[in-house]
Amino acid sequence: MQGWSYVYTGANEPFEAREFPVPEVEADGILVRVTVSSICGSDLHGWHGDTPRKPVTIMGHEMTGRVERLGGNVKVDAAGQPLAEGDRIVYSYFYPCHHCQPCLANDGLHCDSRRIGAGRSTSDKPPHFTGAYAEYFYLRPGHFVLRTPDDLSDRVVAPLNCALAQVIYGLEQVSLTAGETVVIQGAGGLGLYAAAVAREAGAANIVVLDKREDRLALAKRFGADHVLNVDDFETPEERISAVADLTGGGGHVVAELVGHPSALIEGLKMSRNEGRYLVIGNISGKHTIPFNPAWLVHQNRRMVGVGGYQAWALRRGLELLARNRERYPFEDVLSELYPIAEINTAFAEADKGSAIRTGMICDPDLAVL
Numbered sequence: 001m002q003g004w005s006y007v008y009t010g011a012n013e014p015f016e017a018r019e020f021p022v023p024e025v026e027a028d029g030i031l032v033r034v035t036v037s038s039i040c041g042s043d044l045h046g047w048h049g050d051t052p053r054k055p056v057t058i059m060g061h062e063m064t065g066r067v068e069r070l071g072g073n074v075k076v077d078a079a080g081q082p083l084a085e086g087d088r089i090v091y092s093y094f095y096p097c098h099h100c101q102p103c104l105a106n107d108g109l110h111c112d113s114r115r116i117g118a119g120r121s122t123s124d125k126p127p128h129f130t131g132a133y134a135e136y137f138y139l140r141p142g143h144f145v146l147r148t149p150d151d152l153s154d155r156v157v158a159p160l161n162c163a164l165a166q167v168i169y170g171l172e173q174v175s176l177t178a179g180e181t182v183v184i185q186g187a188g189g190l191g192l193y194a195a196a197v198a199r200e201a202g203a204a205n206i207v208v209l210d211k212r213e214d215r216l217a218l219a220k221r222f223g224a225d226h227v228l229n230v231d232d233f234e235t236p237e238e239r240i241s242a243v244a245d246l247t248g249g250g251g252h253v254v255a256e257l258v259g260h261p262s263a264l265i266e267g268l269k270m271s272r273n274e275g276r277y278l279v280i281g282n283i284s285g286k287h288t289i290p291f292n293p294a295w296l297v298h299q300n301r302r303m304v305g306v307g308g309y310q311a312w313a314l315r316r317g318l319e320l321l322a323r324n325r326e327r328y329p330f331e332d333v334l335s336e337l338y339p340i341a342e343i344n345t346a347f348a349e350a351d352k353g354s355a356i357r358t359g360m361i362c363d364p365d366l367a368v369l
Helices: 041-048 154-161 163-173 189-200 213-221 236-247 262-269 311-323 340-352
Strands: 002-007 016-021 030-039 062-070 088-091 136-139 145-147 181-185 205-210 226-229 251-256 271-279 302-305 334-339 357-361
Touching: 030 088, 030 154, 030 334, 030 340, 041 340, 062 136, 062 154, 088 154, 088 311, 145 311, 154 163, 154 311, 154 334, 154 357, 163 189, 163 251, 163 271, 163 311, 181 189, 181 236, 181 262, 189 205, 189 213, 189 251, 189 311, 205 213, 205 236, 213 226, 226 236, 236 262, 251 262, 262 271, 334 340, 340 357
Parallel strands: 181 205, 181 251, 205 226, 251 271, 271 302, 334 357
Antiparallel strands: 002 016, 030 062, 030 136, 030 357, 062 088, 088 145
16 A cells, blocks of 8 residues: 655755555554644755755654554553544654663653654655655654544644644743743744743733734734834844833743744843743754853853653643634634645745745545634
């Protein structure tokens, strides 16, 4: 039995349709039929060659789908709910080895051999289906999977297993506390989620910066108290001063969700004394900035980098979506949807940055939109 996919063939090259053998399902594995996948900023970096990818690879890690085949040992999801073929599910795109020191210390996030994520390993070897832009995705033993509530669409949950879960985990790592002020650089998918997560965590004041008015308007609907268009200021110093005025001296927590290192210098200076600076957006290994350690030392600031998340953040994200589906416009995050056959158009449009997040419908008959 063969399954279709669209594979990476080289930096900035078109994706090509390929077929691979569908893997046999191990006793503790799950074969997923992908319904909706989305394009993360890291996928764009990978497509451009800024982060390592090798032909022939099925890229993509933000996705959702249905159980196509269930391993004989798998009876329930991670929350203890019965799991059956045909069920809609969300799942982590990485898995730990269970044998290294971090794993044995119950710290799978820092597994010595943990796959960085779906869409990194070449697809010319079994189980082949290791990325989101395909008919199937194979969940190996060690996966973390949850049933999708009936009242959440695939459009809403597809970005959960990267963007939302990572923001939840990141804000936990910088110990966001109720009553604090949060500054968010960037109002793309991660920035919008961060505003909602911060609001639900009890943030007293949330400031979001971006250069697009439509994204800033959406940020207000996601919980932002103040929005600033970065193009309304002539200098970085003016932006830093505006944030200080709105926050009474800077953010307790500042989150970099832009994806360009130039934001770091400003972001650090937007945090107050004893502030914490969360860096998630910068993943490219090709960009550098001049950095003065005194920016941290003199103000007792902390800078925390986060790539990935612990499995608990996936469950917390799903619960947040279910609990607040009427409060925040989650369906607007995946703002553009294309048929998977138009993947090259989808990537070209995503690269322009016009959409909040661009997605693809992998199975129009099964997708719940």
